Amino acid sequence: MESVLSYIEFISKISDADKSFLLLYKEGSEQSSCALKNVIKASGESEKAKFFSADVNVVRDIHKLYGVESVPSLLVFADGRLTNIIKGCHDSSYYKALTQNILFRPEETSVRKSAKNxxxxxxxxxxxxxxxxxxxxxxxxxxxxxxxxxxxxxxxxxxxxxxxxxxxxxxxxxxxxxxxxxxxxxxxxxxx
Structure with a gap:
């Protein structure tokens, strides 16, 4: 997992990536340490996705631009576009499953179910x-x-x-x- 220091640096690194993940965390926070450890473990098991991290104590622009108000938060990107934000600390198997699920694109079904509120x-x-x-x-x-x-x-x-x-x-x-x-x-x- 690669550390980034600004929004500009991050965007330049994901421009050619199909799938990428950015963990926003706060050094010294127990929840952030948990998330960082588990995302690092999951990133080592994924060959196709790019993983980045940014400490909000140092990086001041990324979380504001994406409207992230609490850390740790894992931002999920597909083709450079933010598609999901996962908050809190989860087990490494959850993060690993997340990297695998992002590869899945459901096909449109011919019969649409009624929309739910x-x-x-x-x-x-x-x-x-x-x-x-x-x-x-x-x-x-x-x-x-x-x-x-x-x-x-x-x-x-x-x-x-x-x-x-x-x-x-x-x-x-x-x-x-x-x-x-x-x-x-x-x-x-x-x-x-």
Whole structure:
């Protein structure tokens, strides 16, 4: 994994890459150290993708340009375009799977399922929330993300509807799913 010191340097290095990843981290943070260690391990097992890192103590422009407000965050790029942001620290096997999943491009199906209205209620520091959002993106499910740590009214409305305070909670066409209950999510989203 290569360290970059600015946005300009980073962009110049991914101009010819199909797939690239940039870990934004903060030196001295336990979560960042965890993410850095696991991304380094995953990067050693991937031959096709380029991996970069930037310490926000040193690099001041990248996180602002991509709207990243918390670290560690792994930015995922395809053909130089930002396609996903994975927040928090995950196991190296998760990062390895992420590098493999980015190679997968689902074919358009001839029969389109009816569009679902999906809203995810989450917080930036919730690892299950980030896992849920990554899973929705992987399955090409558009969703609205509401950060209940910043929107007290949404948090109160959510408790009134579900009777639960915890996150993640997902509203799919009026049906609430508490936690990352994959079988229930697949059922409501009609995913095989």
């Amino acid at each position: 999906v809203t995810v209620y989450s917080t930036p520091t919730c690892s299950w929330c980030n896992t849920l959002k990554a899973w929705l993106r992987k399955n090409n499910i558009p969703f609205t993300d509401i950060d209940v740590s910043r929107d007290q009214n949404a948090a109160e409305a959510l408790v009134r509807r579900s009777g639960q305070q915890g996150v993640p909670q997902t509203d799919i066409n009026g049906q609430i799913v508490v936690g990352f209950n994959q079988p229930r999510l697949k059922e409501l989203l009609e995913i095989q």
